[in-house]
Amino acid sequence: MQPAMMWHKVLFFVVICSHSALGQVSYSIPEEMAKGSMVGNIAQDLGLDLKRLKTGKALIFSGDSTEYIELNRERGMLLIKEKIDRESLCAKTTPCALHLQMILENPMEMYTITVEITDINDNAPIFQKGDISFEISESAIIGARFMLDGAVDADVGPNGLQSYSIQPTDHFVLEMQSHADGGKNVEMVLKRPLDRELNERFTLLLTAIDGGQPVLSGTVQIHVTVLDVNDNAPIFTQKVYKTSVIENSIKGTKLTTVSASDADEGSNGQVTYFISNLNEDGKEIFMINRESGEITLSGQIDYEKTTQYQLDIKAKDQGGLADSCKVNVEVIDINDNNPTITVMSISNSISEESPPSTVVAMMKVYDPDSSVNGQVHCSIAENIPFLIISTSNNFFSLRTDQELDRERNAEYNITVICSDEGVPSLSSIASLHLQIIDVNDNAPVFERRSYEAFVVENNTPGLSIFAVKARDADSNQNARVSYILEDSTVNGVPVSSYLSVRADSGLINSVRSFDYEQFKNFHFRIIAQDGGSPPLSSNVTVTIKIRDQNDNAPQVLYPVQTGGSMVAEIVPRSADVGYLVTKVVAVDVDSGQNAWLSYKLQKATDRALFEVGPQNGEIRTVRQVTDKDAVKQKLTVVVEDNGQPSRSAVVNINVAVADSFPEVLSELIDFSHGKEYNDNVTFYLVLALAAVSFLFITCVVVIISVKIYRWRQSRVFYQSNLPVIPYYPPGYTDTGVTGTLPHMFNYDVCMTTNSRKSDCKYSTLGGQSVLMVDPSFTETMQRAMVDNGLYEDPDSAQLVRAFIRSLSNNDAEPLLKHALDSPTHTTLNNQRKKSSPRVSVSPTSTLNILVSCPR
Structure with missing residues (x-):
């Protein structure tokens, strides 16, 4: 019979939607539908979008290997893939149904589909034998029953076997007996006695009829042989x-x-x-x-x-x-079947930031045994952050149990064990491999908390100094570390002008040459940043310590070496052995042993008279000074450091051996100028004194004029009755920066108690003292020279004139500092008891001139 002929007479499908966690749809279709026929619109019945079927990679799973139903994702339809024969699929079992599962991914979802296969009348009743033979005694009484082999109809329900008929009906009628299990027996009942003599053999036609539309039937011949007397x-x-x-x-x-x-x-x-x-x-x-x-x-x-x-x-x-x-x-039933594990869907990789309870895989586990032998539970063998739960009967899902950490485990080999509850229990194993996808959740970590590197000063620019190293526990791009020099300054200069760091290796290179005397160490920060998005970073402090080289020669601080000034130390002839002549003071800006200084006497006019301390630089007499010793003594002292190789400096010291001041001045002049000193010096001193006097007188005249002008203005203002607005001219000072002495010198002048009558004037500007020289001061100096007999000695007179001239040329400090403030200043100090002017200069950078004028 053609199934298509009954298509319009059979209910096509019935949809029942469940509102449980897993969607359930049921359909009912007739058997023998043509290939490609539609079962139902699954997308519409489940309320799914066609796009969801495509993106979710919808798949259909069946319980056995035969696939009768297929899914058309483009149309959202369930179609017949293979023609279904209900009889071969379910035999007499009713109802006959296919149980399918549809799986969607991203997110993972499962829907249960039940397709009931309804019977059509496509099978006629069939008798097992080609014919039936009976041997019946003629003595058989009316009502004797003869069991017939019934026909078999593969169809069920109304389409199954319904009735029998027999032809002819002269001797026999049929009776049907139904049983509680639905089975039917047919018996042939004798309604009229047989007579072997009339009819020894005859044939009946037994017909089996089903209840389908149209009606189908099957026949078998019954051959009856009449026997004699068996009652x-x-x-x-x-x-x-x-x-x-x-x-x-x-x-x-x-x-x-x-x-x-x-x-x-x-x-x-x-x-x-x-x-x-x-x-x-x-x-x-x-x-x-x-x-x-x-x-x-x-x-x-x-x-x-x-x-x-x-x-x-x-x-x-x-x-x-x-x-x-x-x-x-x-x-x-006995427990003779292992559970069958079918992985319906699995994610091969999962991000480590996935939340707990994320579904990794879905499985169907089937055990054909019954009762406890078919009850299955699944577990995970290893102690891993996953769990397996049963979503419904025979369906299990593998989910994350806690947060994942790729840095702890980059992948998992998951073994799922499913066991039944039979005795003994049978089990099956499924192995799943899962990769953990990395996210950028780890910042780079330096190998040390801080770094310290050493570099020798005067290094070559571009020198590789040190390398820092940071590691990132992430993988791939998230673990690619770049090194960045953090912006900072060293002595007010950007650190990038001193150093550079390679972004890929963390190698630190010098940009310029370092100078230990400029700075001994400095620190900066290096940032390690990974390649994630967003990137993570950390920093570390690096300290660079500069090691000293012996690249600086010693510097002599005292005695000061000047080109044209007279520098001499005075040693009285009465000096004892060990008399301190002077002390050489030197420094070395290097450090360590490079700054350890030693002193030695290289040359001397009389090497037997002086010696120098090798450690302290003190120059002392070795023996008693005698009258035979020359007045002029010249010493050359070498100052040498302890570096490798060593560096040195040479200082020349002039020593005057004399007891009187005129003699000292004469020798000082000889030290300074030698034979070339002539009378031109006197001319220059007089010219300088005249210039200073002229400037002083000019300033006095200007000041007096300004005072008179202000006085007259004030008189006019007070005597006039007009509302005249007073005018106040700007205040000028007589001791501005236009003075004859530079700012770097500070002259403090001590005056008498009645300073207004003093021959000296004292002025202060911005914390600097400036000495103003007027003619009265010059006359005072001249009188002092006459009283002390300095004019009698031409050399002494020239020296004093040079001092006066130096007041305008800024040369007074070095001249008097070395001539008057020496270890031999005792001679001059004796003069302080007299009433003549006294001059004292300290050996410091600030010149203090003390002038005491007679009252």
Whole structure:
């Protein structure tokens, strides 16, 4: 029969939507639908968008290997992939249904689909035998029953076997007997006695009719042979026998024994047994002893194929009379099947920032055993941050149990063990491999908390100094570290002008040459930044310590070496042994042993008279000074450091051996100028004094003029009655920066108690003292020179004039500092007891001139 002819007469589908966590849809379709026919619009019935089916990579899973239904993602339709034969799929089982699962990814979802296969009348009733033979005694009484082998119709329900008919109906009629299990027996009942002499043999046509539209039928011929006198049929002791057998029992296992008795004697009372109405599979499993009625196993029995069997047993005597009974065989299940694990969907990788309970995989576990033998639970073998839970019957999902950390475990090999609850328990294993995708959650970490490097000063620019190293626990781009020099300053200069760092390796190179005397160490920060998005970073402090080189020669601070000034130390002739002549003071800006200084006397006019301390630089007399010693003594002292190689400096010291001041001045002039000193010096001194005097007188005249002008203005203002606004001219000072002395010198002048009558004037500007010289001061100096007899000595007179001239040329300090403030200033100090002017200069950078004028 063509299934398409009934298509318009059968309900196409019924949709039932469930509101549970897993969507459930049910359809009902007839069997034998053509390939490509539509089962239902799954997208519409589940309320899904077609785009969701595509992006979710929707897949259909079935319970067995045969795929009858396929999914069209483009249309959202379920289509027939293979023609479905309900009889081969479910046999007599009703209802007959396909249980499917549809899986969606991103996010992972599962929907259960039930497709019920309805029966169509595509199978006619079929008799197992081509014909049926009966031998009936002519003595059979009216109402005698003869069991017929019924027909088999693979269809179910209304399409199954419904009725029988027999032709002709002269001697027999048919009766149907229905059983509680739905089965039907047909019996042929004698309605009129047989007469062997009239009709020894005749043929009947038995027709089996189903209830489909159109009606289908099957026929079989019944050949009846009339026998003579056998009027007792066999009778079974029980109409129904029940027994049970354990699956996988061996061949020959006894099930039960049936028994029937016949009241006849002789051959008419001999009963034989046989199994009727048994399909081919049953014939290979069961066997009956024709003589004893013992039923045994002849093949392998499997609970997963059939849970129970019903056997029709016939007992027949030699006269053809028979009786029938049923044997119900129940198959007892044993735990002989391992659970079957089917991974329906799996994510091969997952981000480490995935939240807990993220679904990684979905599995279906099926155990065909029954009861506890088919109840399955799954677990994970390892102690890993995953768990497996049952979402519904036989469905399990693998999910994350806690936050993942790729730096701890970059991948997982997950072993899922599914076991049933049978005794002994059977189990199956599924192995899943999962990669953890890295996220940038780790900042670079330096190998040290701080770094310290050393570099020798005067290094070559571009020198590689040191390298820092940071590691990032992330992977790939997230672990690619770049090094950056943090902006900072060293002595007010950007650190980038001193150093550079390679971004890829962290190598620190010098940009310029370092000078230990400029700074001894400095520190800066280096930032390590990874390549993630957003990037993470950390920093570390690096200290660069500069090591000293002996690149500076010693510097002599005292005595000061000047080109044209007279510098001399005075040693009285009465000096004892060890008399301190002077002390050489030197420094070395280097450090360590490079700054350790030693002193030695290189040359001397009389090496037997002086010696220099090798450690302190003190120049002392070695012996008693005698009258034979020359007045002029010249010493050359070498100052040498302890570096490798060493550096040195040379200082020349003039020493005057004399007891009187004129003699000292004369020798000082000779030290300074030698034979080339002539009378031109006197001319220059007089010219300088005249210039200073002229400037002083000019300043006095200007000041007096300004005072008179202000006085007259004030008189006019007070005497006038007009509202005249007074004018105040800007205040001028007489001691501005236009003075004759530079700012770097500070002259402090001590005056008498009545300073207004003093011959000296004192002025202060901005913390600097300036000495103003007027003619009265010059006259005072001249009188002092006459009183002390300095004019009598031409050399002394020239020296004093040079001092006065130096007041305007800024040369007074070096001249008097070395001539008057020496270890031999005792001679001059003796002059302080007199009333003449006294001059004292300290050997410091600030010149202090003390002038005491007579009252």
